[in-house]
Amino acid sequence: MSPTRLILISLLTSLMSTTSNAEPPAAENRPDPIYVSMHPHFIVNLADDPRHFMQMKAKAQVQDKATREDLRLHMPAVHHNLILLLSQLTQADLASVKKKELMRKNVTDSIRKTLEQYAEHHAVENFFITSLIVQ
Numbered sequence: 086m087s088p089t090r091l092i093l094i095s096l097l098t099s100l101m102s103t104t105s106n107a108e109p110p111a112a113e114n115r116p117d118p119i120y121v122s123m124h125p126h127f128i129v130n131l132a133d134d135p136r137h138f139m140q141m142k143a144k145a146q147v148q149d150k151a152t153r154e155d156l157r158l159h160m161p162a163v164h165h166n167l168i169l170l171l172s173q174l175t176q177a178d179l180a181s182v183k184k185k186e187l188m189r190k191n192v193t194d195s196i197r198k199t200l201e202q203y204a205e206h207h208a209v210e211n212f213f214i215t216s217l218i219v220q
Contacts, residue, residue: 148208
């Protein structure tokens, strides 16, 4: 074998052993997400026509167990504020994915603000809609 080939094989072997021993990406070191079911589910009449309603099931994602417990404890206050917020929606507010995403962000902000008012822990990261029916 030529010296050049030996050097190439040596380099490749070295690279392969280095990459196989590399640490996993930072995302793998993240803790598991904590989800809190928003019970009871939301059912509100739409503002533009009370004959139409929205039914939504959802979960909030929180950063830690203390926030999970505070969210559960103050769920009545959170629900109250969310029902007031959601009952202002119209059919047009739920017509597109972009508008639903805006509603989702507004709900997340409302949960955070409610917990800031009532609880010590308020590290709410996100809000996920798991079911949405508009009739």
